[in-house]
Amino acid sequence: MANNPKQQTAVFLLRKFATSVVTLVGLTAFVFFMVKLIPGDEARVAAGENATPEQVEAIRKSLGFDQPLPVQFVTFIGRLLHGDLGTSISTHMSVAQGIQQVLPQTIELVVLAVIIVITVVTPLATLAALHRDGRTDYTIKILVVISAGLPTFWLALLLQYGLGTKAEIFPISGRLSRGISVPNRTGSVVLDSLLAGNPMAAWDGFQHLILPAIVLALPFGAQLFRMLRAELVQVLAREHLTVARAKGIPQRQLVTQHVLPNSIGPSITLVGIQFGAMVGAAVLVESVFGLVGIGSYLTNAVAQKDTFAVLGGVLVIGVLVVASNFVVDVLQLIRDPRLRAGQLG
Amino acid sequence: MNTTLIHSPKQETTVSRPDATTLLSVRNLTIEAGSKNSPLRLVDRFSLDMSPGDRVALVGESGSGKSVTARSIMRLDPDFRLTGSIDFDGQDLLKLSEKQMVGIRGHKIGMVFQDPMGALNPLMTIGDQVMEPLRVAGVDRAEAERRAKSVLEELGVANAAVRMKAYPHEFSGGMRQRVVLAMALISDPSLIIADEPTTALDVRVQEQVLTLMDKVSKERGLAVLLITHDLGTVAGFTDRVAVMYSGRKVDEASVDTLFNNPAHPYTQGLLQAVPRIDQTVPRLLTIAGAPPHPGNRPTGCAFNPRCSQAFDLCREQIPELRPAPEGGMVACHLYPAAGKEQ
Numbered sequence: 001m002a003n004n005p006k007q008q009t010a011v012f013l014l015r016k017f018a019t020s021v022v023t024l025v026g027l028t029a030f031v032f033f034m035v036k037l038i039p040g041d042e043a044r045v046a047a048g049e050n051a052t053p054e055q056v057e058a059i060r061k062s063l064g065f066d067q068p069l070p071v072q073f074v075t076f077i078g079r080l081l082h083g084d085l086g087t088s089i090s091t092h093m094s095v096a097q098g099i100q101q102v103l104p105q106t107i108e109l110v111v112l113a114v115i116i117v118i119t120v121v122t123p124l125a126t127l128a129a130l131h132r133d134g135r136t137d138y139t140i141k142i143l144v145v146i147s148a149g150l151p152t153f154w155l156a157l158l159l160q161y162g163l164g165t166k167a168e169i170f171p172i173s174g175r176l177s178r179g180i181s182v183p184n185r186t187g188s189v190v191l192d193s194l195l196a197g198n199p200m201a202a203w204d205g206f207q208h209l210i211l212p213a214i215v216l217a218l219p220f221g222a223q224l225f226r227m228l229r230a231e232l233v234q235v236l237a238r239e240h241l242t243v244a245r246a247k248g249i250p251q252r253q254l255v256t257q258h259v260l261p262n263s264i265g266p267s268i269t270l271v272g273i274q275f276g277a278m279v280g281a282a283v284l285v286e287s288v289f290g291l292v293g294i295g296s297y298l299t300n301a302v303a304q305k306d307t308f309a310v311l312g313g314v315l316v317i318g319v320l321v322v323a324s325n326f327v328v329d330v331l332q333l334i335r336d337p338r339l340r341a342g343q344l345g
Numbered sequence: 346m347n348t349t350l351i352h353s354p355k356q357e358t359t360v361s362r363p364d365a366t367t368l369l370s371v372r373n374l375t376i377e378a379g380s381k382n383s384p385l386r387l388v389d390r391f392s393l394d395m396s397p398g399d400r401v402a403l404v405g406e407s408g409s410g411k412s413v414t415a416r417s418i419m420r421l422d423p424d425f426r427l428t429g430s431i432d433f434d435g436q437d438l439l440k441l442s443e444k445q446m447v448g449i450r451g452h453k454i455g456m457v458f459q460d461p462m463g464a465l466n467p468l469m470t471i472g473d474q475v476m477e478p479l480r481v482a483g484v485d486r487a488e489a490e491r492r493a494k495s496v497l498e499e500l501g502v503a504n505a506a507v508r509m510k511a512y513p514h515e516f517s518g519g520m521r522q523r524v525v526l527a528m529a530l531i532s533d534p535s536l537i538i539a540d541e542p543t544t545a546l547d548v549r550v551q552e553q554v555l556t557l558m559d560k561v562s563k564e565r566g567l568a569v570l571l572i573t574h575d576l577g578t579v580a581g582f583t584d585r586v587a588v589m590y591s592g593r594k595v596d597e598a599s600v601d602t603l604f605n606n607p608a609h610p611y612t613q614g615l616l617q618a619v620p621r622i623d624q625t626v627p628r629l630l631t632i633a634g635a636p637p638h639p640g641n642r643p644t645g646c647a648f649n650p651r652c653s654q655a656f657d658l659c660r661e662q663i664p665e666l667r668p669a670p671e672g673g674m675v676a677c678h679l680y681p682a683a684g685k686e687q
Contacts, residue, residue: 238463239458239460239463239464240463240464240465240466240467242416242421242458243456243458243464243465243525243528244466244477245421245450246419246421246450246451246455246456246458246529247450247451247477247478247528247529248447248448248449248450248451248452248478248481248482248532249447249451249477249478249481250444250447250481251443251447253481257466257469257477258466258469261468262466262467262468335468336467336468337467337468337512337514338467338512338514341512341514341515
């Protein structure tokens with residue numbers, strides 16, 4: 001094995017990358033056969049409602065759906081390696097293009113939700129852990145349990161009514177206010193507005209995201225809160241903290257230098273997992289707030305038995321999940337020298 | 346003065362009286378844990394004086410309150426209720442705010458702990474951890490690095506500049522204890538509290554660390570309060586020994602007196618349990634029984650159920666500290682009036 005740290009890091013990254021590829025291939029195979037299990041005839045969908053049985057058969061043949069499943073799978077993988085996700089059989093649009101239009105909007109929403117989760121939960125969990133079993137701790141815990149227990153759609157309506165209709169602080173639904181439009185370049189409304197030199201539009205787009213992001217963030221935030229608080233409580237009881245206190249380290253530094261860095265390991269992993277889960281959970285939130293996203297794209301595709309659209313959507317989400325796991329692994333390495341020694345040595 | 350007054354509520358006394366050169370003067374330190382309604386008295390009216398450069402050992406079994414006392418001098422456990430006074434360097438530590446206490450900890454009083462494995466932050470480099478007390482005090486990085494390197498070298502860490510970039514898991518137990526000692530010494534404190542600093546180490550490493558502490562404290566004129574259950578450690582290292590039993594100081598004497606003419610039956614028992622090179626005994630004796638739980642102390646002297654010389658009075662009244670016949674102080678009814686006035 002390589003000896004210098006740079007080579008070791010390269011080897012580690014390569015190994016992680018290889019694992020990711022294997023995961024993605026497995027995921028592709030699994031989803032491919034699952035989609036084929038969905039009842040309904042793809043050729044029928046592709047041919048349209050008024051097609052004759054002969055036309056349907058012709059289309060079946062042209063799309064290759066008459067071939068045995070393993071052959072279809074190999075053909076699909078072959079195209080995939082060339083970056084071709086295929087054409088949607090219901091909209092006759094390129095799947096890649098279709099996804100490009102909706103995915104960045106979901107990512108915007110999810111990233112904002114993740115930021116909300118982290119920035120709200122970290123101080124709350126720290127406060128709760130520092131005042132463990134005290135009044136502050138109980139108050140925060142009760143609030144967290146309540147907010148986690150609220151059904152998403154009900155909470156969404158509540159926020160729309162309270163902060164939207166009544167207080168008029170945030171827009172109720174949609175992606176941009178009427179009359180504002182930005183040219184599509186990245187697919188992300190906020191980014192596109194900034195690229196177009198239109199900060200007002202970016203701000204408007206951002207405001208439209210806040211309520212949905214809060215709704216999306218709440219259940220995940222509650223999950224993270226519980227994990228981070230538990231970990232903080234454990235770390236707070238560790239001997240090296242007493243030692244650090246005995247060294248004369250003020251409370252604030254104690255928390256930022258010795259408690260938080262030592263507690264966030266499991267939380268980083270959890271947020272990585274949550275990122276993928278949020279992309280899935282965004283479907284419901286997007287539909288309540290009248291947004292488009294990868295969720296609505298997939299829901300339609302499954303309903304239509306649009307094989308390539310489903311496969312494309314799931315694969316893209318798979319790549320996101322694998323990528324976020326990769327980022328998590330790297331972050332853990334940066335955080336913990338013992339892991340570095342174990343993994344890279 | 347009437348020395349037959351046995352259960353006096355008066356202050357406990359110590360061997361050396363506080364004077365102008367007193368560095369640390371603990372007076373009637375009482376430590377309680379648990380709720381206010383059912384408090385658990387961990388330490389009862391503990392007093393101790395130390396002059397600059399003094400080396401005192403605080404000895405006792407687990408649960409005797411010695412560690413709790415040491416930690417409480419630094420006010421490390423916010424849940425404990427402390428009463429009495431801890432005069433250090435002219436101010437009562439118990440009257441300071443937590444913020445002021447932060448300025449005392451590590452800067453004026455250093456502390457060394459039992460378990461060097463758990464004592465260091467696994468995610469921070471050795472150098473950063475040794476420098477930290479200086480950095481929080483506003484010393485710039487270059488200067489802090491220079492001083493960290495010099496104190497690590499003083500403590501026998503070879504190649505200190507390079508080793509400062511390493512992480513705790515790359516250090517052995519003995520090396521980590523040197524790092525812990527370096528963290529305690531870097532701000533140049535006048536007192537070090539060492540809470541069982543060698544207990545978790547191999548015998549050979551114990552010896553090294555003790556020798557090192559001995560050397561460094563002598564060179565720097567440091568006062569050391571050594572907390573230990575190991576009388577063997579005490580013999581070569583300290584001038585004076587205070588023995589604690591069940592939350593109270595029961596015996597205090599110079600090392601010579603304590604080893605050759607131990608006054609308290611508990612101290613006698615402890616000494617019989619220590620293997621000695623200069624004496625041959627058929628077998629080591631042990632003290633039967635175990636120390637009582639702080640919430641369940643017997644009436645009278647806490648040691649009476651385990652004491653071979655206990656008599657009626659021992660089961661009725663708590664003995665106060667009085668001057669012992671061979672010098673020092675002892676809290677035992679066997680020495681009702683040692684001839685000297687209290």
